[in-house]
Amino acid sequence: MEEEVVELAPTVDDFKKAANGAANWEERVQAVVELGKLNDKQAIGILTRIMANDSVYKVQEAAFHALKECGEDVEMPQRKERELFKGVNKILLRVKKSLPVGHTFEEFKEKLKKMRVDVYNTYEGDKGADFDKWLEGIWASTPKK
Numbered sequence: 001m002e003e004e005v006v007e008l009a010p011t012v013d014d015f016k017k018a019a020n021g022a023a024n025w026e027e028r029v030q031a032v033v034e035l036g037k038l039n040d041k042q043a044i045g046i047l048t049r050i051m052a053n054d055s056v057y058k059v060q061e062a063a064f065h066a067l068k069e070c071g072e073d074v075e076m077p078q079r080k081e082r083e084l085f086k087g088v089n090k091i092l093l094r095v096k097k098s099l100p101v102g103h104t105f106e107e108f109k110e111k112l113k114k115m116r117v118d119v120y121n122t123y124e125g126d127k128g129a130d131f132d133k134w135l136e137g138i139w140a141s142t143p144k145k
Contacts, residue, residue: 025125036066056125
């Protein structure tokens, strides 16, 4: 006798968990889109919180658009210029010091991605096309050792 495998549709809790995942802003955007499709009280509450508090502005924007699609009367969140991770300069210095003297920017970037994917992904999402320029500027200005 063959067992029938039944896949369950994702629930609000599944999307909530994905929307709160710290390491990947793209997955949070996708979860926000899916929450918007549910258009229920719990999903709207989650989207409202994300719109106000997510560290990546693109996720906040996605939550805004999802809430608008649900018929909510919301205003586009203001982009905040702030440090997304407390002590990010210390984190980046630690990554740089973990590499041998004379390392390249690409080696630094890869090491950051391996050591702190959460920091890497958040700033990549926040900075967009300017991410490499921003990161290279910090790398170049950080003491060698």
